[in-house]
Amino acid sequence: MADDSGILSQDEIDLLTKSLLGGGSAPAASAPAPAVAAPAENTAESARPFLKIICEQASSVVTTVLSRAVDFQLQWLVAGENSVIPDELTSKSLTMEVDVKKDVIGKMSFVMSKQEVATLSDLMLMGSGHTDYNDDHKDAICEIVNQITGSCITTIDSQLHLSLDLGQATVSDFSGQNNFKGGAVATILVKVEEFPDQKILIVLDDGLLSGIKAKSSAKSANSASADMSLASLGLSAPAGNSGGSSGGVISGGGSGVPIAAPPTMAGGGMGGGGVFGSTGNKALDLLMDIELPIVIELGRSQMSLKRILELGPGAIVEMDRLAGEPVDILINGKVVARGEVVVVDENFGVRILSLVSPEERLKLLR
Numbered sequence: 321m322a323d324d325s326g327i328l329s330q331d332e333i334d335l336l337t338k339s340l341l342g343g344g345s346a347p348a349a350s351a352p353a354p355a356v357a358a359p360a361e362n363t364a365e366s367a368r369p370f371l372k373i374i375c376e377q378a379s380s381v382v383t384t385v386l387s388r389a390v391d392f393q394l395q396w397l398v399a400g401e402n403s404v405i406p407d408e409l410t411s412k413s414l415t416m417e418v419d420v421k422k423d424v425i426g427k428m429s430f431v432m433s434k435q436e437v438a439t440l441s442d443l444m445l446m447g448s449g450h451t452d453y454n455d456d457h458k459d460a461i462c463e464i465v466n467q468i469t470g471s472c473i474t475t476i477d478s479q480l481h482l483s484l485d486l487g488q489a490t491v492s493d494f495s496g497q498n499n500f501k502g503g504a505v506a507t508i509l510v511k512v513e514e515f516p517d518q519k520i521l522i523v524l525d526d527g528l529l530s531g532i533k534a535k536s537s538a539k540s541a542n543s544a545s546a547d548m549s550l551a552s553l554g555l556s557a558p559a560g561n562s563g564g565s566s567g568g569v570i571s572g573g574g575s576g577v578p579i580a581a582p583p584t585m586a587g588g589g590m591g592g593g594g595v596f597g598s599t600g601n602k603a604l605d606l607l608m609d610i611e612l613p614i615v616i617e618l619g620r621s622q623m624s625l626k627r628i629l630e631l632g633p634g635a636i637v638e639m640d641r642l643a644g645e646p647v648d649i650l651i652n653g654k655v656v657a658r659g660e661v662v663v664v665d666e667n668f669g670v671r672i673l674s675l676v677s678p679e680e681r682l683k684l685l686r
Contacts, residue, residue: 364504366533377471386443389513396507400500406519413494416465419487426528431521437461445678458491465489502526617648
């Protein structure tokens with residue numbers, strides 16, 4: 321050991337030198353290296369197939385509604401407490417909340433900036449999309465969300481075996497803060513043709529995420545059980561998606577002989593939009609042959625029951641519209657245009673003079 325002057329002896333110097341050069345054991349055992357923590361499990365991952373369907377259907381529906389290319393891309397998916405609010409959503413944002421019932425129970429929310437709401441709503445109403453937000457846009461964005469959720473029901477049922485009942489969207493202001501406890505938060509990049517990209521959030525509350533996770537686990541267990549049953553019979557499940565076809569080939573009755581899938585109709589599964597031909601959008605093609613009632617309204621009048629009972633041949637009913645004033649053209653009870661009455665080959669017709677303005681369409685949505 322060192323003497324009173326603090327100087328090390330030669331033996332102590334030799335011992336320290338051997339330790340540094342690896343020539344001897346260290347004077348004391350070194351402390352064990354700290355264990356590296358395993359990465360935490362992303363509890364939201366079970367919702368990825370569900371959210372991918374939401375994004376795919378949203379792209380299709382909004383593209384049809386706006387008549388321009390729109391793409392919803394899933395970027396990040398994390399548990400609620402680990403989420404980060406994009407800068408554009410920290411202020412002046414709205415939440416469109418949808419109740420989910422039946423097989424699973426919970427809430428799903430869409431969080432958008434008010435500027436994105438104004439853009440989508442104005443484009444839906446055949447505007448330019450370059451407008452400032454106002455409260456009238458709430459009805460339009462709720463209608464868009466309702467169409468998205470409505471289009472997802474069948475796909476979620478067929479692909480995920482989840483039978484859902486999705487309520488009507490309700491809108492409220494978003495706090496801009498990360499107050500999510502549990503659940504899943506997905507950051508979605510929205511690309512609208514000719515407009516800057518925007519980010520929105522799709523939030524699944526803890527009840528909805530837990531229900532999706534439970535259904536997913538049950539489905540995996542059933543698939544594993546089915547595979548074991550096939551193996552016990554000396555059979556194997558077909559490659560790829562079980563119960564489905566791949567590359568136009570269907571497995572034939574356990575014989576292992578592939579059977580060609582039936583040919584599809586040109587232009588899509590619904591005959592390319594019926595007698596009108598394909599529009600290039602499968603979602604819109606499905607609606608092309610649907611008939612809608614068109615009503616031409618000359619005017620209206622309110623009468624008492626006594627006056628109505630007094631009506632007879634030759635009686636005149638005065639309406640609230642002046643002679644020569646345009647008549648209303650209604651589809652499904654909603655005014656869409658105005659025109660004037662004409663005669664074509666001894667039949668009455670209507671020449672369209674104008675379409676209703678975006679502001680009037682907003683009022684009709686209420």
